[in-house]
Amino acid sequence: MADLTVIDDKAAWEARVDRLWAARPTRWRDAWHELTRNKLALGGSVIVAFFTLVAIVGPALAPYDYAKQVLSDTLLPPLTQGHLLGTDALGRDLLSRLLLGIRISMAVGLGTTAIALVVGTVAGMLAGYYRGWVDRIVGGFVELVWGFPLILIAVLLIGAIGPGLVGVVVAVGFVNWAGFARIVRGEVFALREKEFVASARALGKGDLDIMIRHLLPNVVGSALVMGSYYIAIAIIAEAGLSFIGMGAQPPLPSLGQMINEGSGYMLLNHWLSTIPGIVIVLLVLGLNVLGDGMRDVLDPRLKGTG
Amino acid sequence: MIERSSQTAVHELVSQYLDGGLSRRQFVKGAVAIGLSMTTVGALLAACSSSSPGTSATPKRGGTLKEGYDLDFSRLDPINTNWYDPAFYAVYESLVTNDPSGNYVPQIAESWNVSSDGLKATFKIRSGLKFQSGAPLDAAAIKAVYDGIADPKNGSPLGSIWVPVASTEAPDATTLVINLKHPYFDLFNIVKTGYWDIVNMAFRAQLGDKYGQQGVDGSGPFTLTEWVPGSHTSVKRWESYPGTVTPFIQNKAKPYLDGINWLTILDAPQRAIQIQNGEIDTLRGPAFQDISRLQSDSNLTVTKLKEWSGYFFSLNFKRSDLGFNDVNVRQALSHAIDRASIVKALLFEHGEPLYGPITSADKSYTKDVEQFNQFDVTKAKSMLGDAGWKAGSDGILTKNGKRFAFEMIIQAESFNQQLGSVIQAQLKTVGVDLKVSSLDRGTFFNKAFANPDSVMFFYLWPVPIDVVTLFVNSVNANGKGPNWGNAVVPQVDAAIAAWQSAANQDQLIAAGKQFQLACAEQLPFVPVINRDAFWVSRKRVHGWQPDQWNLYPYYNDVWLD
Incomplete structure (x- = not known):
């Protein structure tokens, strides 16, 4: 009888559910532990951490103003005294521009992915949770966005907004949200039938509460794995858009802009493009490897299938 | 074996x-x-x-010449275009042209004379000429073209340099008379250019706005097959071409080539790579950093010519808040430009600083202009200070709470972008915040006529003073012409009037000097640099001869091994 009394007590029942919820296997703690033991993830983390550090403190340590031109010192090769990476066609120190370029490219990658992550997660969660017409509308937008190449949509949007980094962030973020939406929608679609969601609903929890407290923690892992890939995609997209003159505007350097500026000198002064090109390769490789490691850790179903 | x-x-x-x-x-x-x-x-x-490229002396018929072009294509309409492209030299002809030595020689006109008072020029037109459509090309057809240029409703941007012409007459099919308000020694320099190419005005009217895009009707040796802006322009041989009487053109009959395909390749290094790979046969304007490499390539011929054109940027006189209507401010900005360093760094010494409006290649050039616009940052800062501009916390000048910041539009092309960046950096050293906006060619011209703060431009014309007058003549301000800086400078206008009424060579030279000094001092625009002209062809191309006097080569003699 005593037990029945306890069960009839809604507050006590909720407290018990909360205790059980808190006592569930600590996924994030386990994930962190596993992440540090995963060599792949560790390698990617080191690369990304290095470039993150460079992006944060690098520009402050730059030996010259990134825009300072010395027309008497153009096209100096790497390891020239006073210019570790040499100078570009306008006599600007390549190292100083590279340090700022890494910051700009990473900021664009993070900015676009943050937009895409938030918009895509919200849209995907609504679609997966409510299904029906909400799902059809979100799905329609996803199909629409995915029906065109990223660069084409970005060029159209930047054409309307105007060239520059803001345009790039908005345009690439606008396209990339669809990937997050699709993944999150699929996860939520399955999760909403689970017992813990049914229990929460039986307890009278609201839809918003269920989505935020019970579903979001279960999809955020997948979203973060996706995020690491999409940061890389955004960095490449920014490089491409800057290469065609729609991204960072001179004299501001981004990695793509630097490759563009050096492209006319590839045969004689290849370092102008190859150095920022190598940085992009390493950065994207680091992000992808980190993403693979995170996927192994956070999504055991896919472990080892990468 | x-x-x-x-x-x-x-x-x-x-x-x-x-x-x-x-x-x-x-x-x-x-x-x-x-x-x-x-x-x-x-x-x-x-x-x-024994049979290597370039040694065969017998022209061969056939083949399509592929030419790399450093600009996008304007519409092929002489009367209403901002720019004339190489295709003009294939599909059109003009009254006269220049031979490689600069002499005027016949093309549509077979002879001419100017009255002793300099007020009447009479041209004898070749008889029996036709347009490519079959319509007769006679004196009346030419009169219609010239009257069309003078008619404002046709929108010719060049009306202001046709002002000395009082009227034209076509008393018979082979006689054209140009009556002048006053002597105009420079007349022939005008009518030889692509803007005065002879077009079938009836056909032009028939096609309306589509003329020059979907069809053209000229009398040149090729007919238009395709015009795709941003990509290519193609022509094919006009099988009914009657031949030419122009003396320096050796092939008097139909052209040897089946056709020509001009490809827009805006990236200069890309043009160089494509000609080295054999993807194109000829090109104009390789990147300056590639020139020595191209010169050492045994498959290529590199031709260097002195360029008569230059880069400048305008300062909109209507921006009185920035002091652009004050000659001292304009001079200060000009003193901030280190032209010699630009020539060394960007042009690899293939060019020269421009201190006045025209280049030293022109016979009327005066070194007196070099007393102006020398690089002097201290003087620039001092002059700006005298004009009331003080450095703000970020180093940018301010006056009455207004930052010294403005926008310059440039064409989206690799060299333009480099030059824009350099000007931006050099102006910043005196506290000016310049934003450089790189635009495609169509957008550039639309915006240039829409009252921008500043326009950077490379004028291209074989006789520069004529074209420069377009950019500085006050009658072309306020959207009426390409005086994009809305410059109104009485000394410059007076010099233009003297130039346009010169009755002989001496008067023309004197007026030219007056004009240069007025422009160099008063700065209706800020001159920057002049680059040498480079042309490159593969050895299999014969008869393709760029020269100093014509903007592009003629294609009548061109043939391919």
């Missing part, structure tokens, strides 16, 4: 070498790779040398 199974490969190798698709070194490597001994390779090279 060459194995029979290797014969095909050898034939292909030899053929590619003769076509210029392989260098000597590549040929040797290829021959060794297919198993030939060095003795055999030497024998083959010796045999090839």
Whole structure:
């Protein structure tokens, strides 16, 4: 009888559910532990951490103003005294521009992915949770966005907004949200039938509460794995858009802009493009490897299938 | 002995070498790779040398010339275009032209004379000429073109340099008379250009806005087949071309080429790579950093000519808040530009600083302009300070709470972008915040006429003072013409009037000097640099001869090995 009394007590029942919820296997703690033991993830983390550090403190340590031109010192090769990476066609120190370029490219990658992550997660969660017409509308937008190449949509949007980094962030973020939406929608679609969601609903929890407290923690892992890939995609997209003159505007350097500026000198002064090109390769490789490691850790179903 | 199974490969190798698709070194490597001994390779090279590219003297008919062009294409309408492209030299002809020495020679007109008082020029027109559509090309047709240029409703941007013309007459089919308000010694320099090419005005009216895009009707040796802005323009041989009487053109009959395809390749280094790879046959304007490499390529011929055109940027006189209507402010900005360093760094010394409106290649050039616009940052800062501008916390000048910041539009092309960046950086050293906006060509011209703060431009004209007057004449301000800076400078207008009424060569030179000094001092625009003109062709191309006096080469004599 005593037990029945306890069960009839809604507050006590909720407290018990909360205790059980808190006592569930600590996924994030386990994930962190596993992440540090995963060599792949560790390698990617080191690369990304290095470039993150460079992006944060690098520009402050730059030996010259990134825009300072010395027309008497153009096209100096790497390891020239006073210019570790040499100078570009306008006599600007390549190292100083590279340090700022890494910051700009990473900021664009993070900015676009943050937009895409938030918009895509919200849209995907609504679609997966409510299904029906909400799902059809979100799905329609996803199909629409995915029906065109990223660069084409970005060029159209930047054409309307105007060239520059803001345009790039908005345009690439606008396209990339669809990937997050699709993944999150699929996860939520399955999760909403689970017992813990049914229990929460039986307890009278609201839809918003269920989505935020019970579903979001279960999809955020997948979203973060996706995020690491999409940061890389955004960095490449920014490089491409800057290469065609729609991204960072001179004299501001981004990695793509630097490759563009050096492209006319590839045969004689290849370092102008190859150095920022190598940085992009390493950065994207680091992000992808980190993403693979995170996927192994956070999504055991896919472990080892990468 | 060459194995029979290797014969095909050898034939292909030899053929590619003769076509210029392989260098000597590549040929040797290829021959060794297919198993030939060095003795055999030497024998083959010796045999090839007797028929190597460029040595054949007999023109061959056929083939399509592929030319890399450094700009996007304007509409092929002489009367209403901002720019005339090489295709104008293929589809149109003008009354007269220049030979490679600069003499006026016949084209549509076979002879001419100017009255002793300089007020009447009479041209004898070749009889029996037709447009490509079959319509007659006679004196009346030419009169219609020239009257069309003068008629404001046709929107010619060049009306202001046709002002000295009082009227035109066509008393009979082969006589054209141009009556002048006053002597106009420069008349021939005007009518020889692409803007005065002869077009069938009836056909033009029929096509309306589509003229020059979907069709043209000229009298040149080729007819338009396709005009695709941003991509290419193609022409094919006009089989009914009656031939030419122009003396320096050796082929008096139909052209040898089946057609010409001009490809827009805005990236200069890309043009150089494409001609080295044999993807194009000729090009204009390689990147300056590539010139020495191209000159050392045995498959290519590089022609260097003195350029008569230059880069400048305008400062909109209507921006009185920035002091652009104050000559001291304009001079201060000009003193901030280190032209000599730009020539060294960006042009690799293939050019010269521009202190006045025209280049030293022109016969009326005066060195007196070099007293102006010398690089002097201290003087620039001092002059700006005298004008009331003080440095703000970020180093940018301010006056009455207004930052010294403005926008310059440039064409989206690699060299323009570099030059824009340099000007931006050099102006920043005196506290000016310049934003450079790189625009495609169509957008650029639309915006240039929409009252921008500043326009950077490369004028291209074989007789520069004429074209420069367009950019500085006050009658072309306020959207009425290409005086994009809305410059109104009485000294400059007076010099233009003197230029346009010069009755002889001496008066023309004197007026030219007056004009240069007025422009160099008053700065209706800020001159920057002049670059040398470079043309490159593969050895298989014959008869393609760029010269100093014509903007582009004629194609009548061109043939391909």
